[in-house]
Amino acid sequence: MTDPAIEATALGKRFGRRGAWALRDCSFRLPAGRVCAVVGPNGAGKSTLLALAAGLLAATEGSVAVLGTDPASARPRVGFVDQDKPLYPQLTVAETLRMGADLNPGRWDADTAGRVVAGGDLDPGKRIRSLSGGQRTRVALALALGKRPELLLLDEPMADLDPLARHELMGVLMGQAAGHGTTIVMSSHVVAELEDSCDHLLLIGGGRIRLAGEIDDLLAAHARVSAPAETDLAPHEVVESRTTGRQLSALVRPAGPLPGDWRTAAPSLEELVLSHLRNPEAPALAPTPAHDTTEAAA
Amino acid sequence: MTTAPTAPAGPVTTTARPDRPARAPRQLRWLLRLHRPAVLAWTAFVLVAGAALLWLGGPLTDASAAAWKDYNACAFSERCSYDQDAIVRYKDVYTYTTSAVLVAPFLVAAWAGGSLTGRELESGTARLAWTQGVTPARWLAGRLALPAVLVAASTGLLVWLHRLAWTAGEGRIDTAKPWDDAATFYANGTVPVALALAGLCLGALEGLLLRRSLAALTTAAVVLGGLWATVHTALPHLWPTVTVVSSLRNGPSGAGIAVGEGVLTSGGDRLSAPCSSGMIPGCRTELADLGATGFYRDVHPVAHYWPLQLTASAVLLVVAALLALTAFRVLRLRTAGPAGKGGPA
Numbered sequence: 001m002t003d004p005a006i007e008a009t010a011l012g013k014r015f016g017r018r019g020a021w022a023l024r025d026c027s028f029r030l031p032a033g034r035v036c037a038v039v040g041p042n043g044a045g046k047s048t049l050l051a052l053a054a055g056l057l058a059a060t061e062g063s064v065a066v067l068g069t070d071p072a073s074a075r076p077r078v079g080f081v082d083q084d085k086p087l088y089p090q091l092t093v094a095e096t097l098r099m100g101a102d103l104n105p106g107r108w109d110a111d112t113a114g115r116v117v118a119g120g121d122l123d124p125g126k127r128i129r130s131l132s133g134g135q136r137t138r139v140a141l142a143l144a145l146g147k148r149p150e151l152l153l154l155d156e157p158m159a160d161l162d163p164l165a166r167h168e169l170m171g172v173l174m175g176q177a178a179g180h181g182t183t184i185v186m187s188s189h190v191v192a193e194l195e196d197s198c199d200h201l202l203l204i205g206g207g208r209i210r211l212a213g214e215i216d217d218l219l220a221a222h223a224r225v226s227a228p229a230e231t232d233l234a235p236h237e238v239v240e241s242r243t244t245g246r247q248l249s250a251l252v253r254p255a256g257p258l259p260g261d262w263r264t265a266a267p268s269l270e271e272l273v274l275s276h277l278r279n280p281e282a283p284a285l286a287p288t289p290a291h292d293t294t295e296a297a298a
Numbered sequence: 299m300t301t302a303p304t305a306p307a308g309p310v311t312t313t314a315r316p317d318r319p320a321r322a323p324r325q326l327r328w329l330l331r332l333h334r335p336a337v338l339a340w341t342a343f344v345l346v347a348g349a350a351l352l353w354l355g356g357p358l359t360d361a362s363a364a365a366w367k368d369y370n371a372c373a374f375s376e377r378c379s380y381d382q383d384a385i386v387r388y389k390d391v392y393t394y395t396t397s398a399v400l401v402a403p404f405l406v407a408a409w410a411g412g413s414l415t416g417r418e419l420e421s422g423t424a425r426l427a428w429t430q431g432v433t434p435a436r437w438l439a440g441r442l443a444l445p446a447v448l449v450a451a452s453t454g455l456l457v458w459l460h461r462l463a464w465t466a467g468e469g470r471i472d473t474a475k476p477w478d479d480a481a482t483f484y485a486n487g488t489v490p491v492a493l494a495l496a497g498l499c500l501g502a503l504e505g506l507l508l509r510r511s512l513a514a515l516t517t518a519a520v521v522l523g524g525l526w527a528t529v530h531t532a533l534p535h536l537w538p539t540v541t542v543v544s545s546l547r548n549g550p551s552g553a554g555i556a557v558g559e560g561v562l563t564s565g566g567d568r569l570s571a572p573c574s575s576g577m578i579p580g581c582r583t584e585l586a587d588l589g590a591t592g593f594y595r596d597v598h599p600v601a602h603y604w605p606l607q608l609t610a611s612a613v614l615l616v617v618a619a620l621l622a623l624t625a626f627r628v629l630r631l632r633t634a635g636p637a638g639k640g641g642p643a
Binding site: 051052054055056057058059070071072075076078079080082084086087088090091095099100102103104105107140143144147 | 324325327328331332334335421422423425426427428429430431432433631632633634
């Protein structure tokens with residue numbers, strides 16, 4: 001468990017020789033055993049990052065190490081659920097699970113896979129093409145969990161699920177993480193969806209890492225402050241500031257103790273994320289692997 | 299009959315043998331399962347075409363030969379009774395079956411592009427396979443190897459049956475196609491087999507490159523047509539020709555696939571013929587002015603049939619191998635290969 005689950009170094013991906021960069025200069029380190037939320041607006045590069053980690057795409061520059069090795073070698077130990085939940089439409093649910101068992105000899109956990117599918121009250125003889133979006137998600141998750149991954153990469157896993165199924169499957173995932181020490185990385189553009197279950201955050205905007213680290217550390221590193229207008233916020237790093245009348249409210253990264261006459265409050269995760277997304281020019285807070293601050297939080 | 303693979307019954311399997319890639323037979327069993335409709339359709343195609351060829355080479359040839367015998371026995375008598383339907387039926391079935399043999403490589407190319415790789419990349423199921431214990435290279439290898447064996451065996455069977463049927467009618471049916479008739483030439487030999495294998499690799503590559511089922515299907519079939527046209531154009535030059543020299547009186551002669559003809563001069567030069575027979579007075583003068591000593595024609599006689607077929611097939615197999623290699627290379631550049639080798643430089 002000493003190897004980080006994912007360690008990216010100046011990772012970049014560009015589609016086509018002259019295409020725009022989907023992801024650029026991306027460095028972070030995700031310790032094993034975490035449940036990590038990858039958050040960002042649509043088109044931010046979340047899917048690209050997950051596909052790079054799953055070894056489905058080759059990096060244009062930089063590198064990413066997964067479970068202490070390269071993504072291709074780590075693939076047998078990694079579970080991946082694509083955004084579109086691709087499955088073979090002509091197979092039945094039961095056949096799909098049998099295929100998972102056949103393609104992952106020595107690793108397959110039929111019990112877990114069966115339980116995930118059974119939770120959805122799915123007829124095993126039904127063909128994949130006749131399933132609803134949520135039911136497909138369930139089968140795709142069953143396939144990914146059935147191979148007993150050490151790292152589970154989930155791209156927008158909950159998008160198609162009703163609240164009940166979402167709650168239930170989140171429980172299955174958390175049980176997996178707690179019971180087997182599985183590292184789970186899941187992307188979403190809905191922060192509220194992940195806030196309760198995740199302990200690590202990767203915020204991606206415009207193809208770059210904006211925030212990376214333990215959620216508690218990130219929240220502790222920021223403060224919401226209210227001060228009289230025209231107050232100089234230096235030397236504290238300002239993420240976002242707004243003046244209404246004679247009142248200045250801002251989200252800052254304190255560089256030291258804040259003056260006593262400012263009213264301060266802890267930001268919520270959603271505030272933190274939205275402030276960073278609204279202000280792309282705000283400096284990123286992503287501890288580089290060289291001087292990692294997240295290890296201490298373990 | 300393969301029995302359906304069953305999931306382990308125990309609650310949890312052990313991880314005593316971790317990280318082992320899926321064994322090939324299991325992977326191939328699922329490949330067959332995924333493409334079951336295509337396998338069934340292809341089997342039906344081969345069975346129907348094969349049965350038609352057996353029918354053609356047996357009863358239809360006999361009936362047509364008998365009809366021709368009756369017809370020729372009539373000589374120049376006013377009334378002649380022979381089974382014209384048998385002759386027409388033989389001709390029709392011969393045309394259909396020959397077309398079927400020649401169309402088979404295109405069916406393979408279209409299926410390989412549309413279904414084998416194109417659809418999987420379009421829908422994302424390829425990614426599912428790659429993250430379910432099948433590495434991209436093994437995924438492609440399985441998708442090329444098993445179909446290659448099946449396609450080679452089935453198209454090989456078809457051309458063999460076509461050759462049997464054609465040989466049965468040789469010399470017995472007056473309107474039977476000669477060996478150097480283009481369609482007959484190809485359908486009787488190994489070129490369709492090599493062309494089908496090239497089509498398989500071409501389709502697989504197009505599917506990987508275009509990542510769209512319909513586009514890959516169309517492109518694979520069109521490019522295969524281009525490849526065949528190229529081979530057809532180059533074919534006469536793949537083997538040294540035989541030069542048949544004939545007198546000025548007789549004009550150029552020599553049966554087979556002609557590559558070039560003209561006149562030979564006393565100096566040993568080869569010139570293009572201004573006209574085709576020394577029997578015509580005007581022509582005789584022209585030939586005399588050129589100093590022609592005889593006509594020549596470069597041909598491939600019937601003895602060159604197999605050298606030409608085998609050389610063309612070998613060329614196509616080399617093309618198929620190059621296409622397959624390119625497909626592996628494309629896949630390797632797209633996905634992350636093992637450490638140190640993956641990714642473009």
